[in-house]
Amino acid sequence: MKTKTILFLVTYLTICNLTYSQSSEHLVFKGVPLDGTLNEYVSKMEQEGFSNLGTENGTAILNGDFAGYKDCMIGVSTLKQKDLVYKIAVIFPEKDTWSTLSGNYFDLKEMLTEKYGKPSEVTEKFDVSSYSQPKDDSEKMYKVQFDNCKYFSVWKTDKGDILLSIEHESVTRCYVALAYLDKLNGDIIKAKAKRDL
Numbered sequence: 001m002k003t004k005t006i007l008f009l010v011t012y013l014t015i016c017n018l019t020y021s022q023s024s025e026h027l028v029f030k031g032v033p034l035d036g037t038l039n040e041y042v043s044k045m046e047q048e049g050f051s052n053l054g055t056e057n058g059t060a061i062l063n064g065d066f067a068g069y070k071d072c073m074i075g076v077s078t079l080k081q082k083d084l085v086y087k088i089a090v091i092f093p094e095k096d097t098w099s100t101l102s103g104n105y106f107d108l109k110e111m112l113t114e115k116y117g118k119p120s121e122v123t124e125k126f127d128v129s130s131y132s133q134p135k136d137d138s139e140k141m142y143k144v145q146f147d148n149c150k151y152f153s154v155w156k157t158d159k160g161d162i163l164l165s166i167e168h169e170s171v172t173r174c175y176v177a178l179a180y181l182d183k184l185n186g187d188i189i190k191a192k193a194k195r196d197l
Helices: 003-018 038-047 096-116 136-146 183-196
Strands: 051-056 059-065 067-080 083-092 121-126 149-157 161-171 173-182
Touching: 038 051, 038 059, 038 067, 038 083, 051 161, 059 096, 083 183, 096 136, 096 161, 096 173, 136 149, 136 173, 161 183, 173 183
Parallel strands: none
Antiparallel strands: 051 059, 059 067, 067 083, 083 173, 121 149, 149 161, 161 173
16 A cells, blocks of 8 residues: 555645545435444445555544446545544546546546536646647647646535545656545534534
């Protein structure tokens, strides 16, 4: 298990606060509502076939197949002060070509759109001037590796937010990430934080 991957999952779940089915009032991941303690949720994910790789800084790291993709890394996060699951991030297998990387992104976007409807927000662009747009696969991957690629879609639902994005870790790893942020438990955690202010 790569330490960088674990560190990224923990960081990614922290950063996912930039945005915020089943008869549950919670957002659902793999048929299981985002609710309960970390140990309870991890136990349910193990029953769904995921391997538990351990916990670091309030985030459980799991490995398994998800949405037709093999060997995904999953981070399940709580707030340290309150053992209540409210975020999940999926890191799909890394890709070394734009065609496979964007193919994963658009495949997942299509499935999410079929399930949740049209995204609330979409940005799909390279941060470069109009006359220097990347023309081929290797130029596009270069833009991803050097943080000049902004591809993300957000679905805002009554139960929480879902964020799909193309991400990178330095210049060596490029992949698609998917995050689920439960509204109800997120609001409980925010209310607890506000009481502290």
